[in-house]
Amino acid sequence: MNSDPRWLRDGYSEKWHRFSEEVLPLWVADMDYPLAEEIRSALIRRLDFRLGYGLQGGDPRLKEAIAGWLQRRQAWSVSPDQMWLNSSVVGGLHAASLGLCSAGEEILCLTPIYPPFMSAIASHGRVPKYSALVWGGNAAGYRIDFDHLRAQISPATRLLMLCSPHNPSGRVWSRAELEGLADLALRNRLWIVSDELHADLIFEGTHLPIADLSEEVAERTVTLTGPGKSFNIPGLAIGVAISRNRQLLERLKQASTGLLGGPNVLAQEAMLAAYTRGEPWLAGVLETLRHNRERLGTWIATHLPEAAYHPPEGTYLAWLGLEQLKLPCEPGKFLLEQGLVAFNEGSSFGPGGEGHVRINLATQPQILDRALSRALQALSPLRGEYPA
Ligand SMILES: Cc1ncc(COP(=O)(O)O)c(C=O)c1O
Known part of the structure; x- marks a missing residue:
């Protein structure tokens, strides 16, 4: 290199x-690494054709590839009709803040946190309810203070905005921690939006999507992911929002009508190449x-x-x-x-x-x-x- x-x-x-x-x-x-050859050649191949509008709703081959990727890497079964392809994971956070919560209502979030989480809450008049992770020393690292988190919830709390794996701490939440968060959301009838953009970048084991914990959790969750971080193509702008509950996806789409577009054709080619040949x-x-x-x-x-x-x-x-x-x-x-x-x-x-x-x-x-x-x-x- x-x-x-x-x-x-x-x-x-x-x-x-x-x-x-x-x-x-x-x-x-x-990342400071050269682009994957599979992505580079897919982009060049596409340039030999036209760059007209892509299919509304996204390339069906790509949706199949996403389903295959999630099944292979996370043992998570998702079907193409549970996906909304768009141009940004951060855009998905904003769409969730707008679509699943009203002005003056509260969004729960663990801090420290990737800064756009805070702007997705505050810039739309939603109220942040933060719970700081607790530092347990160098051997233990961070843990969630569930009592503190629970105490932040009020009748006005609508949404848990989760980053999993967690940026910036690098925590990969354990099954028990995810179950704790899901339990808290179910008991308090909170929606969950889970940014899992770093899911392919974990050092041991396989990523566990919070939506896959149970049917009940899946019904309350929107997962946001994409190839931007793992294949270092954030400049192409592509993301996918996934939910078993299609009404939730509709609410995100409606809330961002005219603002959060679909992914461009080059980004879709890149994601297709990444998810079929990039491993x-x-x-x-x-x-x-x-x-x-x-x-x-x-x-x-x-x-x-x-x-x-x-x-x-x-x-x-x-x-x-x-x-x-x-x-x-x-x-x-x-x-x-x-x-x-x-x-x-x-x-x-x-x-x-x-x-x-x-x-x-x-x-x-x-x-x-x-x-x-x-x-x-x-x-x-x-x-x-x-x-x-
Ligand atoms: C957790 C997380 N979500 C979202 C993003 C950005 O996503 P996008 O470029 O698709 O908006 C980043 C970029 O670093 C990130 O770390």
């Missing part, structure tokens, strides 16, 4: 062009991510043992707490200014995110090493150490 930042700076991207050239960017969730590429990427996760773990144990860190169980995002270091400002800002390395600022992930940074591990090992050594150089004077 090419680890020359000059190659990565080719073609304008949010990741590589937000900051100046001296900065190593390990922030926004975008070997994905397996290779997971191997690299596993190594990078180990590299980071070793680096923390050696150089920064006071950091709060539990290895991500899924996603390619690592979540690092630096509160113990008593930095003079927020850690992302400090590391950007003093170390010329860009991580996401923890405070942007809402309550519980302060004092943390999110590190994107989907890069070449050499770039990760370079970024970590810059971070160490920046942090060492504060810790009374001056590396050679």
Whole structure:
């Protein structure tokens, strides 16, 4: 793989062009790996034809491929008529906020959380009810405080907005945790919208969709997913909302009529190629991510043992707490200014995110090493150490 930042700076991207050239960017969730050949050739093949409107409602071959993918990888049976193909998972969160909840009603959400969850709630006048995950130390990581979560629920609470696997903590919720969340939703007649965009990026075991826990849960759940993260094609813009309860899908569609379009024809070709022929590429990427996760773990144990860190169980995002270091400002800002390395600022992930940074591990090992050594150089004077 090419680890020359000059190659990565080719073609304008949010990741590589937000900051100046001296900065190593390990922030926004975008991978530094070449496109899967299967996707590249499918896109080129499509360009030999026309780029007219795709079929309304989406390519039927694609819907079959999605059903096959979910069956193979998650043992989840979904049929094409339970899918709504659209152009954005975040758009799906907004559609759920609008379609399953009214202004002034409440949405339950675990924090810290991928920031668009918070805007999907607040920008439509819905009321956020946040419950911060509880840090149990480096060996245990985060857990859900179910008592606190339950206490947030009122008669005005309509929806549980879940991120599974969880961005930014990298938690892959256990069956027991998902059952706890589903139970809480059923008892309180909440809808569930579950963003499972990182489902293909888990390091052990298979992903368990919350909708697959029981018929009852399936009836109350909309699952949002897509190939954007796992195949690194977010710039193509495609997502799928899935529910056994077609009325819920209708409500999302109605709420976003004219605003959230269907996916473009190139995005559909890419997703079809990914879900029918992309598995070997994905397996290779997971191997690299596993190594990078180990590299980071070793680096923390050696150089920064006071950091709060539990290895991500899924996603390619690592979540690092630096509160113990008593930095003079927020850690992302400090590391950007003093170390010329860009991580996401923890405070942007809402309550519980302060004092943390999110590190994107989907890069070449050499770039990760370079970024970590810059971070160490920046942090060492504060810790009374001056590396050679
Ligand atoms: C949990 C999660 N949901 C949604 C998105 C973005 O989805 P989309 O680009 O399809 O709107 C991201 C991107 O990082 C993400 O991490």
